[in-house]
Amino acid sequence: MADFGLYVYQEEVVQRALCGENIIIWLPTGGGKTRAAVYVAKKHLETTENAKVVVLVNKVHLVDQHFTKEFDPHLGRDYKLVPVSGESDEKDFFGNVVRDSHLVICTAQILYNALINPEESRHVELSDITLLIIDECHHTHKESVYNKIMRCYVEKRLGEQGPLPQILGLTASPGTGGAKTLENAVEHVLQICANLDSSIVSTKNYVPELKQKVPRPKKSFDIVDKRNEDPFGEHLKWMMEQIHEFMNLPPDFKPRQFGTQEYEADVVVLEQRGVRDDNRVLAQCALHLRQYNDALLINDTLRMMDAYSSLEDYYSLKGLKAIDGTDYYLVGLFQENQVELRKLALDSRFENPKMAKLQTTLLNQFDAGVKSRGILFSKTRKSVHCLHDWISNNRVLQTAGIKAAILTGAGNGITYMTQHEQGETIRNFREGALNLLISTSVAEEGLDIPECNLVVRYGLLTNEIAQQQASGRARAQDSVYSVVAERGGREERREHINEYLEELTGKAIAKVQEMSPRQFHIRIRELQREDIIRTKAAESHKLQKRSRFPASRIQFLCRNCFKPVASGSDIKLVDNAHFVNINPNFKREYRAGGQVVLERTFEDWEPGCTISCNNGNCGQNWGFELKYKKIALLPNIAIKNFALQTPDGRMTLKKWKDIPFTVEDFDFAEYCQDNFPDIIFD
Numbered sequence: 001m002a003d004f005g006l007y008v009y010q011e012e013v014v015q016r017a018l019c020g021e022n023i024i025i026w027l028p029t030g031g032g033k034t035r036a037a038v039y040v041a042k043k044h045l046e047t048t049e050n051a052k053v054v055v056l057v058n059k060v061h062l063v064d065q066h067f068t069k070e071f072d073p074h075l076g077r078d079y080k081l082v083p084v085s086g087e088s089d090e091k092d093f094f095g096n097v098v099r100d101s102h103l104v105i106c107t108a109q110i111l112y113n114a115l116i117n118p119e120e121s122r123h124v125e126l127s128d129i130t131l132l133i134i135d136e137c138h139h140t141h142k143e144s145v146y147n148k149i150m151r152c153y154v155e156k157r158l159g160e161q162g163p164l165p166q167i168l169g170l171t172a173s174p175g176t177g178g179a180k181t182l183e184n185a186v187e188h189v190l191q192i193c194a195n196l197d198s199s200i201v202s203t204k205n206y207v208p209e210l211k212q213k214v215p216r217p218k219k220s221f222d223i224v225d226k227r228n229e230d231p232f233g234e235h236l237k238w239m240m241e242q243i244h245e246f247m248n249l250p251p252d253f254k255p256r257q258f259g260t261q262e263y264e265a266d267v268v269v270l271e272q273r274g275v276r277d278d279n280r281v282l283a284q285c286a287l288h289l290r291q292y293n294d295a296l297l298i299n300d301t302l303r304m305m306d307a308y309s310s311l312e313d314y315y316s317l318k319g320l321k322a323i324d325g326t327d328y329y330l331v332g333l334f335q336e337n338q339v340e341l342r343k344l345a346l347d348s349r350f351e352n353p354k355m356a357k358l359q360t361t362l363l364n365q366f367d368a369g370v371k372s373r374g375i376l377f378s379k380t381r382k383s384v385h386c387l388h389d390w391i392s393n394n395r396v397l398q399t400a401g402i403k404a405a406i407l408t409g410a411g412n413g414i415t416y417m418t419q420h421e422q423g424e425t426i427r428n429f430r431e432g433a434l435n436l437l438i439s440t441s442v443a444e445e446g447l448d449i450p451e452c453n454l455v456v457r458y459g460l461l462t463n464e465i466a467q468q469q470a471s472g473r474a475r476a477q478d479s480v481y482s483v484v485a486e487r488g489g490r491e492e493r494r495e496h497i498n499e500y501l502e503e504l505t506g507k508a509i510a511k512v513q514e515m516s517p518r519q520f521h522i523r524i525r526e527l528q529r530e531d532i533i534r535t536k537a538a539e540s541h542k543l544q545k546r547s548r549f550p551a552s553r554i555q556f557l558c559r560n561c562f563k564p565v566a567s568g569s570d571i572k573l574v575d576n577a578h579f580v581n582i583n584p585n586f587k588r589e590y591r592a593g594g595q596v597v598l599e600r601t602f603e604d605w606e607p608g609c610t611i612s613c614n615n616g617n618c619g620q621n622w623g624f625e626l627k628y629k630k631i632a633l634l635p636n637i638a639i640k641n642f643a644l645q646t647p648d649g650r651m652t653l654k655k656w657k658d659i660p661f662t663v664e665d666f667d668f669a670e671y672c673q674d675n676f677p678d679i680i681f682d
Contacts (some may be wrong), residue, residue, distance in 0.1 A: 005621045007213055009206035010036045015673070017168050018043055022198040024137060026509060029472020030214045030451075033170040034070050037133050038522045040168055041071070045079055045102055053103040054165075055133040058146065060085045060107055061422055062135065067105050084110055086315035087419065087600050095123045106393060108134075108145040115152055118224050126153055126553035137169030138465060140195045141177070150195050151535060154528050157197055161323040169196045175465040176501050176508065185508035193512065194527035200509055217455065217471060221495070222361050223487045232304045232344040233259070233296055239337055240292050242326045246329060247285035255365070259296030261436040261461075267293065275643045275649045279559040280562060295544040298383070300486075301459035306386040311341070318435065321619045323561055338566055354484055355390065358458060359397060361482050365454040366400045366435070373393060373429070374472050376453030377438045378596050381408045383459060388438050392679045405429070407439040418599045443464060456482045464501035548660040555645040556622040559611045559652070560620035562643065567679035568659075571637075575604065578626055579663065580634035582671060590614050592637065596624045604629055611635055632671055 004013075006568045010032050013025050017040045027033045039054070045051045055071065057063055067083035075081060075538045079102035081594045084090045086107065094114045098104055114124035134154075152623040156164055177188030193200055203210050249255070253270065253551075258260040266288045269501070276284025287480075291314050299307040315334045322328050344350070346649070358376075366372045378384050384406050391397050391404045405425050408417050427432045430450050441462070451478040457467075471481045484493035512520070554568030570583040596607035606627030612618075626636040641654050646660060653659060 004039050004042070005211060006036065006039055007032065007206075009203040009210040012041070012203050012206055013038050013201050015085075016199070016201055017166075020166055022167040022196070024171060024174075024193065024196055026171055026200055026202040027210070029172045029469055031172075032213075033172070033211060034066060034135070037168060037170055038074050041103060041131060041133065042075055044166070045075070048130050050084050050591065051130050051134065052098065053131045054098065054111060054148070054166075055103065055105040055135065056108045056146070057105065058108055058139050059442075060087070061419060063105050063107060064423075066135070069448050071103065071105060075103060081105070086110070086342050087534050092603050093121050094417045095119075096121050098124050098128055108149060108344050111120060112149050115149065123339040125616075126156065126165060126221060126666075129162050131168065132165040133168045133170070134196065135170050137196055138171045140192060141227070142171070147195055150156070150197070153533070154155045154195070154197055155292045155532060158528060158532065159523075167196055169199050170199055173465045173468045173502070173505055174200070174509070174585070175463060176383070176505055178463075179504075179678070179682075180501075181509075181512070182504060182507055185504050186511045189505075189508045190523055191513045191527055191531075193520075194282075194524045194530050194531065197524070197528070199511060202509065202513070214475065215471075215479075217475075219471075219544050220361075220480055220482045221492065222357050222482050223492065224357045224484075225487055226489075227350065227353060229350055230299070231347075231350055232307070232341065232390045233299050235337070235341060235344060236296055236307075237291055239333060240289055242333060243285050243289055243292075243330070247281055251280075256308045259293060259299075259300060264290060264297075272652045273562050274372070275559060275562075275652050278650065280324070280564065284326045284330065291340045299414070301352070301354065301378075302383060302386045303355060303390060304347075306348065307340055308345040310382070312338070321617045323615075323617050335364060354486065358456070358484050359394065361456060362397060362402065362436075362485055363390075363400055365480060366397075371435075371450045372454060373435050373450060374456065375439055375449070375452055375470075376404075376447045376456045376458060377439055377441070377460060377470055378458050379440070381388040381440060384408055384438050387458070390525070391436070391438070397623065402436050403434050404436040404438055407437045408441060409440060409442045449473060451479075453477075453479040454482065455479070456484060457491075457495075458484050459491065461490055462498075464498040464505065467498040468502055486598075498563070509628055542657070544608070545658075545660055546662050549646055549648075551661045551663065553647055554661050557643040557650070558615060558618060558620050558622075559641050559643050559647055561613060561615045561618040563589075563613070563618070563643075564645070568644075568663075571663050573663045574626070574628060574634065574636075574666040577666075578636050579604070580626060580628075580666065581638050582634065582666065586635055588614070590622055592625065608633060611637075626666050628666075629668060632668065632675075634666075 013027065014036050016023050025033050025036055043054045044053060055066060057066060063083045064083040067081065067355070072081055080100070081103045082090060082101045083095055084094060084097060084104060084106040087493050087502045091110055094110060111124065115126070119122050125325055134140065134146060138145065139149055153164060163462035174189055174192045176185040179185040179188050189200065240258055255266045271283050273279065273285035274286055291311060295311050296305040298310055311334065315331060319325070319331050322331055346448050365374060376387060378387055388404055388406050389401060405428065407422065407425050424433070426449060427438070429437055452473050455470055455473050457470060483491065483495050551568035551571070553636050555564050556566035557567070566581055566583065566586055566589070570581045570586060571579055572582050574580055590611040593612060595609055598607055605626050607630045610624045611622045613622060614618040620641060623635065623637040624636045627632055639653050639659065644651050644653065
């Protein structure tokens with residue numbers, strides 16, 4: 001293996017895979033799991049008749065990264081390799097692509113779609129694949145797309161419906177699944193193994209070489225004391241109390257402490273209760289209280305002006321959409337206190353001490369004469385943008401030579417990045433045009449980011465897997481992993497818990513590896529059968545739930561103004577993905593806004609304009625128009641923006657999968673006949 005450039009610890013962990021076993025390779029971030037997988041793929045292609053390798057990733061940007069950085073350089077000369085993502089034309093002929101290639105790298109969703117698509121040019125069977133490599137395989141749990149694929153696999157395995165591909169999973173940490181005891185952590189690791197039908201393998205004989213290759217960074221708890229005074233935050237809390245009095249809180253409702261995630265959960269429930277009880281005062285007050293709570297959370301992490309600006313932005317829009325006395329009261333309360341809030345937010349005596357500590361932490365590693373590279377992790381896209389603004393306008397940090405940029409997840413909207421923007425940012429960081437990435441969790445896992453000598457976690461409450469992924473980004477010699485947090489606060493406590501859970505994960509994996517092959521096999525089969533039974537029971541329950549009411553008995557109400565706007569029988573399902581209203585009268589209920597721009601293009605549809613409630617000043621966002629096959633302009637609606645009136649009362653839902661009625665598939669031919677009767681369609 002020396003000619004391939006594997007380290008001895010990598011050679012050790014691939015041995016069982018080379019013998020055809022299903023295994024999960026457990027190596028730390030930076031340990032070279034992908035390189036080990038490339039080697040296994042190479043040997044598999046060389047030694048297996050009609051070999052067909054599929055590499056699954058869980059994020060779009062990893063498709064091109066794995067192809068360009070790892071697989072193509074080592075295999076591209078001798079084999080046909082094809083990267084396929086949602087942006088690739090090849091996805092529309094995925095079955096043909098798999099049949100005509102030696103190795104395909106794709107997102108898991110594309111393979112799953114191919115497994116359930118009956119069209120020959122798109123369909124793939126698991127038996128068509130001889131080696132299935134699953135990157136970041138700890139995501140193979142619950143209803144993840146990885147697990148949907150592997151459930152298909154396990155069902156065939158239990159039913160002895162072969163042949164099936166060899167499985168190779170890659171992970172830096174399977175985690176404990178929330179378990180706090182060794183016994184439960186062992187069960188979690190066994191469940192991951194059962195889901196992947198694989199044993200878990202790690203280096204045993206070459207741990208010193210692994211530690212030398214992947215040194216752990218020096219961990220630094222950069223702790224600050226709590227503010228002595230916080231008049232801005234106290235004023236926000238006083239305003240929240242005024243809203244509590246106005247809304248006449250239900251006597252059985254006991255909200256928890258302001259400025260916490262727990263209080264946010266409370267007001268989410270309160271808003272849902274207001275909608276269900278036809279109590280708009282309760283529902284709207286809860287929505288505004290959530291904004292104030294968000295401002296308190298921002299005030300705890302960022303600058304006071306960032307918290308103030310979040311409220312100012314919210315109320316600049318709300319003031320235009322007032323429709324009754326509740327709206328006028330809530331908007332008026334902010335406007336009456338706006339000057340005072342701004343004055344307090346600008347008072348530097350009460351600024352957040354965490355910001356000063358963060359500045360010191362950055363300056364300890366960055367200097368105009370030193371080449372440093374770092375990542376600053378924060379929780380939300382909002383906080384990332386605020387931190388970038390602060391660093392860009394901080395003379396001290398600019399003098400130290402910090403050249404920062406934002407890195408967030410891909411998506412739609414002004415706070416998201418396109419795939420191209422992500423790639424450009426990482427390229428500039430790799431080449432040295434940038435030396436600090438301010439990132440959400442998107443940079444924790446999988447991204448090909450150069451070795452950093454500083455990783456900072458700021459205002460984060462995450463699990464042990466995310467902590468290990470982030471820590472693994474600090475790979476440079478003498479690197480520092482810093483946690484900036486308030487003394488005794490949630491972030492400091494969580495970091496210490498994660499340290500314990502990381503240790504517990506290692507112990508759990510060791511226990512699993514100590515099991516005899518027979519004992520391991522028996523337990524894996526038990527877990528697999530239990531999961532299949534549980535899944536089938538859940539599917540049966542879902543079908544029962546879907547048939548609870550006829551679609552015609554369901555009424556859709558705008559979530560904001562409660563106006564009835566549609567019937568459940570108006571809703572149809574397009575391409576098993578888009579829920580649209582086909583009633584031509586529905587157009588009277590909404591107003592069209594700006595054009596929706598998506599980075600991707602789609603085979604059968606394109607986005608139109610945004611749509612929102614047309615009831616007076618309501619303006620509640622509902623979704624966007626979808627132009628299907630160049631002819632049908634269909635309102636594509638989001639269920640979270642509506643309330644459902646059912647025979648049993650009113651309800652709110654986050655996702656379409658939870659609706660209590662059946663939605664029929666959209667019939668394009670019937671739609672054309674109804675809407676274009678003078679045109680003859682073949």
